[in-house]
Amino acid sequence: xxxxxxxxxxxxxxxxxxxxxxxxxxxxxxxxxxxxxxxxxxxxxxxxxxxxxxxxxxxxxxxxxxxxxxxxxxxxxxxxxxxxxxxxxxxxxxxxxxxxxxxxxxxxxxxxxxxxxxxxxxxxxxxxxxxxxxxxxxxxxxxxxxxxxxxxxxxxxxxxxxxxxxxxxxxxxxxxxxxxxxxxxxxxxxxxxxxxxxxxxxxxxxxxxxxxxxxxxxxxxxxxxxxxxxxxxxxxxxxxxxxxxxxxxxxxxxxxxxxxxxxxxxxxxxxxxxxxxxxxxxxxxxxxxxxxxxxxxxxxxxxxxxxxxxxxxxxxxxxxxxxxxxxxxxxxxxxxxxxxxxxxx
Amino acid sequence: xxxxxxxxxxxxxxxxxxxxxxxxxxxxxxxxxxxxxxxxxxxxxxxxxxxxxxxxxxxxxxxxxxxxxxxxxxxxxxxxxxxxxxxxxxxxxxxxxxxxxxxxxxxxxxxxxxxxxxxxxxxxxxxxxxxxxxxxxxxxxxxxxx
Numbered sequence: 001x002x003x004x005x006x007x008x009x010x011x012x013x014x015x016x017x018x019x020x021x022x023x024x025x026x027x028x029x030x031x032x033x034x035x036x037x038x039x040x041x042x043x044x045x046x047x048x049x050x051x052x053x054x055x056x057x058x059x060x061x062x063x064x065x066x067x068x069x070x071x072x073x074x075x076x077x078x079x080x081x082x083x084x085x086x087x088x089x090x091x092x093x094x095x096x097x098x099x100x101x102x103x104x105x106x107x108x109x110x111x112x113x114x115x116x117x118x119x120x121x122x123x124x125x126x127x128x129x130x131x132x133x134x135x136x137x138x139x140x141x142x143x144x145x146x147x148x149x150x151x152x153x154x155x156x157x158x159x160x161x162x163x164x165x166x167x168x169x170x171x172x173x174x175x176x177x178x179x180x181x182x183x184x185x186x187x188x189x190x191x192x193x194x195x196x197x198x199x200x201x202x203x204x205x206x207x208x209x210x211x212x213x214x215x216x217x218x219x220x221x222x223x224x225x226x227x228x229x230x231x232x233x234x235x236x237x238x239x240x241x242x243x244x245x246x247x248x249x250x251x252x253x254x255x256x257x258x259x260x261x262x263x264x265x266x267x268x269x270x271x272x273x274x275x276x277x278x279x280x281x282x283x284x285x286x287x288x289x290x291x292x293x294x295x296x297x298x299x300x301x302x303x304x305x306x307x308x309x310x311x312x313x314x315x316x317x318x319x320x321x322x323x324x325x326x327x328x329x330x331x332x333x334x335x336x337x338x339x340x341x342x343x344x345x
Numbered sequence: 346x347x348x349x350x351x352x353x354x355x356x357x358x359x360x361x362x363x364x365x366x367x368x369x370x371x372x373x374x375x376x377x378x379x380x381x382x383x384x385x386x387x388x389x390x391x392x393x394x395x396x397x398x399x400x401x402x403x404x405x406x407x408x409x410x411x412x413x414x415x416x417x418x419x420x421x422x423x424x425x426x427x428x429x430x431x432x433x434x435x436x437x438x439x440x441x442x443x444x445x446x447x448x449x450x451x452x453x454x455x456x457x458x459x460x461x462x463x464x465x466x467x468x469x470x471x472x473x474x475x476x477x478x479x480x481x482x483x484x485x486x487x488x489x490x491x
Binding site: 196 | 433444
């Protein structure tokens with residue numbers, strides 16, 4: 001059984017991430033993590049597959065990612081008990097159409113860019129509780145699908161502000177099991193919505209930072225762990241501006257984070273790739289989780305990581321109505337690979 | 346030690362990098378200037394065969410056509426990302442703002458996609474432009490009366 005301490009769910013018998021896969025687009029492939037992707041798509045419109053819309057393209061990205069993840073785990077989609085999936089599109093469109101193809105029991109999840117930690121956390125809870133043996137946590141975003149929904153048409157010649165972030169074209173999938181080999185999920189902290197009245201849709205890092213700080217502090221308070229207990233504390237997509245604000249705030253709270261890294265700054269080479277303040281999108285932290293975090297925990301290079309995904313929960317409607325942007329952050333604590341631990345004993 | 350919105354707003358303003366104003370202005374000046382120079386060149390060319398009024402109209406049509414083609418090839422977006430107002434303000438920017446949603450929303454059908462959303466960006470300019478011309482028209486009429 002799991003123990004609940006404040007907002008954190010600590011697993012007595014930690015479920016494991018048994019397999020994972022990441023699929024990325026061209027720009028993600030050109031970034032520092034390019035070689036670590038399981039598959040890179042050359043044409044993110046999937047025109048060769050007869051795809052006619054960006055919404056469909058994002059769904060194909062998810063389907064490719066799921067197929068790779070299940071192949072690595074050596075199971076077929078018919079053996080899956082449950083899938084938690086989400087993306088950036090309204091009504092979780094890409095995930096719905098993916099699941100139309102895959103036919104698994106499915107619960108759609110919308111947490112904007114926080115979706116990867118949210119689906120992973122939910123999957124871990126279900127696995128630990130014994131509700132499902134094979135659970136998929138699947139998340140994606142697609143630059144073109146997000147631009148047309150949240151901003152302007154792709155061919156519109158507008159200028160981005162320096163605080164704007166670049167929505168990643170990427171998908172990440174994790175298979176979670178209650179036991180066996182894999183990277184253990186030690187605890188999950190579902191975040192609370194935080195809103196410090198940021199209204200600038202081009203500065204999401206600033207909008208999400210208070211939520212990230214709040215969840216990190218909630219986790220430390222519940223577990224009495226500190227930053228020094230971790231090889232890395234990762235936030236989803238605060239970007240350069242949000243990361244700087246997070247450091248400032250955590251210092252102010254007397255809890256500096258020297259080992260903090262941000263997925264939005266890891267996915268791209270910010271100085272070279274013209275992504276302004278860094279990457280964002282639900283696929284950003286998903287891709288970094290599956291290309292960097294989980295492989296390092298499996299190899300034993302890292303022993304313990306606090307992985308957060310951060311989401312900005314506004315809609316196009318509330319933004320235009322002048323509402324501020326609510327932020328959320330969920331944290332998943334990951335340990336080093338089970339086999340690795342046994343070998344060390 | 347909770348942050349309040351006012352305090353946070355100050356923190357965000359300090360942390361946010363500023364736009365490189367001089368570089369942006371130079372880009373806007375030279376790209377905008379080049380588009381206007383192209384227009385002037387075209388007008389002089391048309392003046393060889395046509396009168397002033399027709400040459401002016403033909404120049405506008407040519408610039409709109411060129412901008413539409415560049416938009417469809419994805420070039421105008423690349424230019425706009427650097428030039429900002431330099432490519433936004435001339436008539437070519439207006440063409441870009443009409444063609445880009447037309448291309449984008451074709452997937453949603455000719456009527457409900459292209460037709461309904463073609464003026465998604467240019468619409469406010471047309472609406473308030475019409476309102477402004479109505480106001481100025483009235484003032485002009487009132488001044489002539491007096």
